[in-house]
Amino acid sequence: MTRYHCDQALIRGTIERDVDIEIGAGRFRRITPDSQPASDARRLRGVTFPGLANAHSHAFHRALRSRTQAERGSFWTWREVMYRAAERLTPDNYLRLARATFGEMAMAGITVVGEFHYVHHQADGSPYANANEMGEALLVAAVEAGIRITLLDTLYLHGGLGPDGYQAPKGAQRRYADADGDSWAQRIDDLSPADHQRIGAAIHSVRAVDPEHIATATEWAASNAAPMHAHVSEQRTENDQCQATHGCTPTELLHAAGSLGPNFTAVHATHLTPADLDLLRAAPAHVCMCPTTERDLGDGVGPSHGLAAAGIPIALGSDSHAVVDLFEESRAVELDERLMSEKRGAHDAGELLRMATVAGHRSLGWADAGSIDVGQRADLVTVALDSVRTAGSGRDPVATAVFAATAPDVRSVIVDGRLVVDDHRHVGFDVAGELDAAITDLLED
Amino acid sequence: MTRYHCDQALIRGTIERDVDIEIGAGRFRRITPDSQPASDARRLRGVTFPGLANAHSHAFHRALRSRTQAERGSFWTWREVMYRAAERLTPDNYLRLARATFGEMAMAGITVVGEFHYVHHQADGSPYANANEMGEALLVAAVEAGIRITLLDTLYLHGGLGPDGYQAPKGAQRRYADADGDSWAQRIDDLSPADHQRIGAAIHSVRAVDPEHIATATEWAASNAAPMHAHVSEQRTENDQCQATHGCTPTELLHAAGSLGPNFTAVHATHLTPADLDLLRAAPAHVCMCPTTERDLGDGVGPSHGLAAAGIPIALGSDSHAVVDLFEESRAVELDERLMSEKRGAHDAGELLRMATVAGHRSLGWADAGSIDVGQRADLVTVALDSVRTAGSGRDPVATAVFAATAPDVRSVIVDGRLVVDDHRHVGFDVAGELDAAITDLLED
Secondary structure (H helix, E strand, C coil): CEEEEEEEEEECCEEEEEEEEEEECCEEEEEECCCCCCCCCEEEEEEEECCEEEEEECHHHHHHCCCCCCHHHCHHHHHHHHHHHHHHCCHHHHHHHHHHHHHHHHHCCEEEEEEEECCCCCCCCCCCCCCCHHHHHHHHHHHHHCCEEEEEEEECCCCEEECCEEECCCHHHHHCCCCCHHHHHHHHHCCCCCCCEEEEEEECCCCCCCHHHHHHHHHHHHHCCCCEEEEECCCHHHHHHHHHHHCCCHHHHHHHCCCCCCCEEEEECCCCCHHHHHHHHHCCCEEEECHHHHHHCCCCCCCHHHHHHCCCCEEECCECCCCCCHHHHHHHHHHHHHHHHCCCCCCCHHHHHHHHHHHHHHHCCCCCCCCCCCCCECCEEEECCCCCCCCCCCCCHHHHHHHHCCHHHEEEEEECCEEEEECCEECCCCHHHHHHHHHHHHHCC | CEEEEEEEEEECCEEEEEEEEEEECCEEEEEECCCCCCCCCEEEEEEEECCEEEEEECHHHHHHCCCCCCHHHCHHHHHHHHHHHHHHCCHHHHHHHHHHHHHHHHHCCEEEEEEEECCCCCCCCCCCCCCCHHHHHHHHHHHHHCCEEEEEEEECCCCEEECCEEECCCHHHHHCCCCCHHHHHHHHHCCCCCCCEEEEEEECCCCCCCHHHHHHHHHHHHHCCCCEEEEECCCHHHHHHHHHHHCCCHHHHHHHCCCCCCCEEEEECCCCCHHHHHHHHHCCCEEEECHHHHHHCCCCCCCHHHHHHCCCCEEECCECCCCCCHHHHHHHHHHHHHHHHCCCCCCCHHHHHHHHHHHHHHHCCCCCCCCCCCCCECCEEEECCCCCCCCCCCCCHHHHHHHHCCHHHEEEEEECCEEEEECCEECCCCHHHHHHHHHHHHHCC
8 A cells, every 4th residue: 555645636626635545556545635644645745636648649759859840840841850760660769769758758747648559560561570569669668668558559551542542652651551451450469468558449541541441440449349549630631632532521431431439539630520520529539639749730720619519528649749748738729729719718727637637548448547536547647836837826726737837847647556757757767868869879870 | 257168059040069158247258169168167068049038028927827717718817817916016026026037037048028017106096106116126126036127118098999089097007007108208217227227118009008199109219219119919809999090000000100110019910911011021120929928818820920021020028927938939939820821831940049039139129139249248048958858859959949948948047147047946046936925925815
């Protein structure tokens, strides 16, 4: 049994004070507000939240941070650096890079990551001797970084969707593609996740997977009771291409293939029609917004207000890791909505924090995490209220975290009952040093 | 003579390595790249930039941070908290709050602030015995925080612009208003700035100052060779009100009063017409954008690409201090442009950093600061390249700072040759503790 004493903690939507928390076997056993600090309790100073869920990640994109802004950062400078990184990944250097990236996430209060994994094979497209070697590297990376993972193994069959239909994968894309849907399904059936890991499915996008194989992935997810994610309508071009080929929107195509349901998450969902929104609501599906990446790539601003009004849960992802800070992602949902509507107040701070906690966990297939409740997995993220950013922010620490805190304000992180970040430091390794070494090694000759 | 050795420093637009810098009497005396570290030189690890200029600040708004987001943070919750704070300010508590706020700025690498100062008088509108007591408190606050200041003393005569023309100031607005333009000019003539301080003029807005008195302020600024700022077209309502009363845009009204010129800065300039843009270019005037405040207040996204293409220098301000981080402001200019245009690459990292450095200094009337050059004021801001945010970001440390760094990555700050922030700590006082004490004291009963 481990015992913590929180100055303030968010329990069932309410900030409670002097909360005594007992943890056993990685789960909350007893939660008692208004307690005296027990002598064996470790004090958590600041405000303590449930663990944050990063519902959309491509771990290797961390290597691109600030390197894709050259020549004013056109789309092409981004793509060039992204493909260069993708080409050079090996199981060894990917393990190292992902471990450091997940370490940065842990330091930002992220206790579970949804890794949308598509760099599967060798540089020429042929499988490794162990066809899951890359995916297994990601599972190990998460263990070593101290966080949970949902490995969303991604079906990718085509290099794009042009005027003549689906194109063959080329260049780095050959690493992404399985021979067909069955090979993909057989491969991921061989993955054997531990208790703190889940395997989910992903459809890369309607550009990379045709309707027949969207159905294959959907069947796999259904028969494995697994979450399924897909990139949906991130940019207008995808909608145009889908209309040109299939005469419908990406959401409609996924609906026709039977993909939309409670286990489904539409990632980005930036350019939706009202009919798309109705389909997602009826499913009922999740959406995962990635606002700092959507800013970086110039995707546009998704309809967060409309989604929330329709009762569609919104999860959040740091996606390309231009920024790893779920407080920044959560406030960006509201702030970017304000920029478009020229009106304050689409989402309150509590709603924004639920996007980063419970909605993210559900999107990633974790029913037993995302809130501080007896029986739930014991994840605790403590945010300092005495930094220059958070000081003086008043009586609503949820608003303080969402609107004023940044990742460096995360003081401690506990995942499944184990202390992973203590006094702003990762207990396992030097995260910044490992990031530097892994990225330099990957990208610089 | 003080001597520093920079790992990397930005000199005339180029990153130089192993730069030896000699400082005397607060100015750069010698700058020598590719040097061996002298035995008496203090090493600055990371990348060193010129000082950052925060060209638009209302210091007391720091008290509002994250307190204005209640009930989904409507415009009215913002205004209610803002007026409550404005009503409770005294010379003593304002000194304390501003000192702490400027301390937070120093820690973020800000070496000069443009304080758009309008809370002049007692609660009933009558002047203090010393009519400049509030402004002098701000000057002292900047000295104690270790940064330079341009006090933009603000002419405010009317409470707003309605269907029946200008309205009388009411409530907290009585604290802002001088009796007339001449009283304002006489009052600010009595301010006697030190070497590290400037006095400038501000016109609150076309809502608060009529054309005759816009001309008064313009004359004062011209005869004092002082900078002059005005809030311009932050929200569409102001444009509508100005059109209804004067039949022209705010920029056109300021132009007609002779205000537009090289010493003029249009703050926000969010909703400009093409004709407004031509007038600002011809002046030639500055614009000061405040992207994180414009996000918070739902103002919209200003035409940064058009301004830059017209050669209009853009300065940056943290304004309401929802965030104090000029790296975030500078990248937000580009990122919000991307959201609107759905295209990457309007401004490169070097241009964005110049907004936060040289453009800000010029806007605030400092010709002798904003670059690391012999004879300039010796301001040096060193950003860590080994934090989890900046690690691995590659060979372009300007892109790293602008696109990946946040305020807590500022390792050291030197202003006019004096060390103000050392190893992430303000050398003068506990900034977070002072913020908490000052704000709690001001707002909580």
